[in-house]
Amino acid sequence: MISVKHVFKTFGSGAAATTALDDVSLEVARGEIFGVIGQSGAGKSTLIRAINLLERPNSGTVTVDGEELTRLSPDQLRLARRKIGMVFQHFNLLAGRTAQGNVELGLEIAGVGGAERRRRSLEILDLVGLADKAGAYPAELSGGQKQRVGIARALAGNPRILLSDEATSALDPETTRSILDLVKTINVQLGLTVLLITHEMDVVKRVCDSAAMLENGRILEQGSIVSLISTPGSRLAHELFPLGEIAPHPGNTVIEITFSGGSADRPVIAQLARSYGLDVSILGAAVETIGGNQAGRTRLELPGTPLFNAAPINDLRGQGLLVEIVGDGAVVQGAHA
Amino acid sequence: MIDPTAPGFWPGLFQVLLVGTGETLYMVGVAVLVTVLVGLPLGILLVGTERGGLFEAPFGSRPLGRVVNRVLEFVVNLGRSVPFIILMVALIPFTRLVIGTFIGSTAAIVPLAVVAIPFFARMVEIAIKEVDSGLVEAAESLGATRWQIVAKVLVPESLSPLILGLSTTVTSIINFSAMVGTVAGGGLGQVAIQYGYQRYSTIHMVAVIILIFIIVMMLQGLATWLARRFSHRARPARSRAAVPTAI
Ligand SMILES: Nc1ncnc2c1ncn2[C@@H]1O[C@H](COP(=O)(O)OP(=O)(O)OP(=O)(O)O)[C@@H](O)[C@H]1O
Ligand SMILES: [Mg+2]
Numbered sequence: 001m002i003s004v005k006h007v008f009k010t011f012g013s014g015a016a017a018t019t020a021l022d023d024v025s026l027e028v029a030r031g032e033i034f035g036v037i038g039q040s041g042a043g044k045s046t047l048i049r050a051i052n053l054l055e056r057p058n059s060g061t062v063t064v065d066g067e068e069l070t071r072l073s074p075d076q077l078r079l080a081r082r083k084i085g086m087v088f089q090h091f092n093l094l095a096g097r098t099a100q101g102n103v104e105l106g107l108e109i110a111g112v113g114g115a116e117r118r119r120r121s122l123e124i125l126d127l128v129g130l131a132d133k134a135g136a137y138p139a140e141l142s143g144g145q146k147q148r149v150g151i152a153r154a155l156a157g158n159p160r161i162l163l164s165d166e167a168t169s170a171l172d173p174e175t176t177r178s179i180l181d182l183v184k185t186i187n188v189q190l191g192l193t194v195l196l197i198t199h200e201m202d203v204v205k206r207v208c209d210s211a212a213m214l215e216n217g218r219i220l221e222q223g224s225i226v227s228l229i230s231t232p233g234s235r236l237a238h239e240l241f242p243l244g245e246i247a248p249h250p251g252n253t254v255i256e257i258t259f260s261g262g263s264a265d266r267p268v269i270a271q272l273a274r275s276y277g278l279d280v281s282i283l284g285a286a287v288e289t290i291g292g293n294q295a296g297r298t299r300l301e302l303p304g305t306p307l308f309n310a311a312p313i314n315d316l317r318g319q320g321l322l323v324e325i326v327g328d329g330a331v332v333q334g335a336h337a
Numbered sequence: 338m339i340d341p342t343a344p345g346f347w348p349g350l351f352q353v354l355l356v357g358t359g360e361t362l363y364m365v366g367v368a369v370l371v372t373v374l375v376g377l378p379l380g381i382l383l384v385g386t387e388r389g390g391l392f393e394a395p396f397g398s399r400p401l402g403r404v405v406n407r408v409l410e411f412v413v414n415l416g417r418s419v420p421f422i423i424l425m426v427a428l429i430p431f432t433r434l435v436i437g438t439f440i441g442s443t444a445a446i447v448p449l450a451v452v453a454i455p456f457f458a459r460m461v462e463i464a465i466k467e468v469d470s471g472l473v474e475a476a477e478s479l480g481a482t483r484w485q486i487v488a489k490v491l492v493p494e495s496l497s498p499l500i501l502g503l504s505t506t507v508t509s510i511i512n513f514s515a516m517v518g519t520v521a522g523g524g525l526g527q528v529a530i531q532y533g534y535q536r537y538s539t540i541h542m543v544a545v546i547i548l549i550f551i552i553v554m555m556l557q558g559l560a561t562w563l564a565r566r567f568s569h570r571a572r573p574a575r576s577r578a579a580v581p582t583a584i
Contacts, residue, residue, distance in 0.1 A: 052478055054474060054477055054478060078480040078481070078482065079480060080480075081477070081478060081479065081480040082479065082480040084478070085478075086475070086478035088471060088474075088475060090471055092469070092471040092472050092474065092475040093472075093475075094472060094489075094490065094493070094494055095494060095568075095569050096493045096494055096496060096567065096569055097493075105475075105476065105479060105489065106479035106480070108485075108489065109476070109479050109480055109481045109482075109485050109489070110479075110480065137569045138569075139569055153475075153479075154478075157479070163478075
């Protein structure tokens with residue numbers, strides 16, 4: 001649905017030049033919620049603004065719904081933008097218009113007639129749960145309500161895609177959850193593809209099907225959450241499921257087991273203890289529900305060296321679990337591969 | 338010297354003041370209209386042709402945008418720095434060309450508009466610059482053209498400061514309109530000069546001062562009320578308004 005290929009963007013020139021996007025390529029599938037995560041200054045906003053060409057890349061291509069936006073004339077681009085809704089961190093609502101007036105803005109721009117504008121804007125305000133606030137001005141709305149208006153405005157023109165740049169960063173945790181639930185509802189009900197930018201892992205965990213990690217203008221990893229979790233050494237997976245730092249005893253083996261899908265509700269650890277008579281200690285664990293599936297990581301300490309524990313580890317891998325040996329486990333890992 | 342006890346003094350005073358006020362309102366009104374019609378687009382272009390502005394590259398050419406910006410800056414600075422009395426005299430040939438004469442209230446409109454346009458254009462520039470660039474971006478993301486952005490975002494969102502800026506402009510036009518009276522431009526200024534100064538009628542002078550004071554107070558009261566109405570901090574009534582008209 002969204003395909004970004006080899007995009008570069010540099011601000012300024014000479015010694016003061018900043019490379020905000022450095023050979024970024026990204027694939028967002030139809031109907032999914034794709035999260036881009038990264039620290040401040042990583043280039044997240046520049047990336048999302050490059051999707052609808054509010055920020056034109058220096059090179060590379062952006063294709064949305066089969067249409068290569070980077071090749072369009074200014075007039076064609078304006079038409080294409082009407083199919084791409086955008087939601088902003090600071091809402092960017094017109095203070096001089098009511099909630100309904102703000103929602104109607106895009107319809108006015110598209111030349112939709114008055115009666116149809118009113119019908120459509122009220123319908124969409126109802127969808128975002130603000131039917132009773134149609135006549136309120138932004139100054140009279142709470143942050144969460146303002147963002148609902150922002151979402152309604154973005155949706156009024158029936159876009160195929162919703163772009164969201166830190167839409168929940170200015171909101172408290174509870175409001176954030178309600179807005180994310182709304183995004184999820186829209187995604188499911190309207191079949192909208194969503195690309196959202198965030199610096200909060202919680203947002204990714206709560207709604208995203210796929211994610212990418214951006215650092216210094218480069219994509220470090222991307223893919224579906226499920227596949228990222230089962231990728232050894234995935235930084236995203238580690239940040240999604242941070243484990244506590246409990247120091248193991250020297251000479252023992254520390255392993256990390258990643259669960260996903262069906263494996264999460266099997267009594268893996270108990271089985272390990274029973275079958276091999278091992279005194280397994282749990283150093284850390286994180287379990288989450290992602291996209292309706294249980295997923296998580298456990299860090300275990302097994303007595304003895306990795307070589308000594310080769311059999312139980314192979315057994316776990318035989319059950320389809322992803323097992324990583326932390327620290328100097330290269331021997332067993334090599335033996336298995 | 339005029340004798341206030343003479344028969345017909347008070348009806349005469351009333352008549353003179355009525356005509357003077359009418360002339361003042363006429364020349365100020367038309368000058369304000371011209372000022373808004375020219376000053377508003379000028380101010381928008383002044384901001385728009387700046388780097389990163391909406392019209393930074395008219396017809397796809399950034400050098401053209403830069404030239405337009407420089408020229409407008411120069412014209413506005415020139416218009417703002419020349420003292421009115423000099424401008425008025427310097428404009429006589431131009432006024433004669435446009436109006437046919439340089440005497441009377443209609444002719445006075447020309448220097449009044451010429452002095453007010455750069456002044457108001459600056460006010461527009463300041464007001465438009467205050468508009469959050471995020472709003473422009475939001476409109477762009479909805480596929481707005483540049484003119485739609487001007488008409489639906491920039492002007493409506495800066496309506497309150499625009500109205501206050503216009504009020505300041507109108508006040509100074511009234512001020513200058515009195516000066517025009519000294520060179521036979523008509524209006525209350527001429528009443529003050531002809532009767533108050535040349536014929537020593539304190540009553541005329543005081544009446545003119547009071548009238549101008551009342552006009553300015555009413556104007557500012559109206560502007561403040563309108564500005565508050567459009568600022569939407571508190572509970573307002575209507576919202577849509579494209580271009581502010583003359584007060
Ligand atoms: N218009 C601009 N002019 C110059 N530099 C810019 C501009 N926009 C962004 N940058 C630079 O590009 C880099 C990436 O900025 P960007 O806004 O995309 O980061 P971000 O990941 O969105 O950060 P944050 O989480 O703080 O919003 C930064 O170094 C920033 O200073
Ligand atoms: Mg950002």
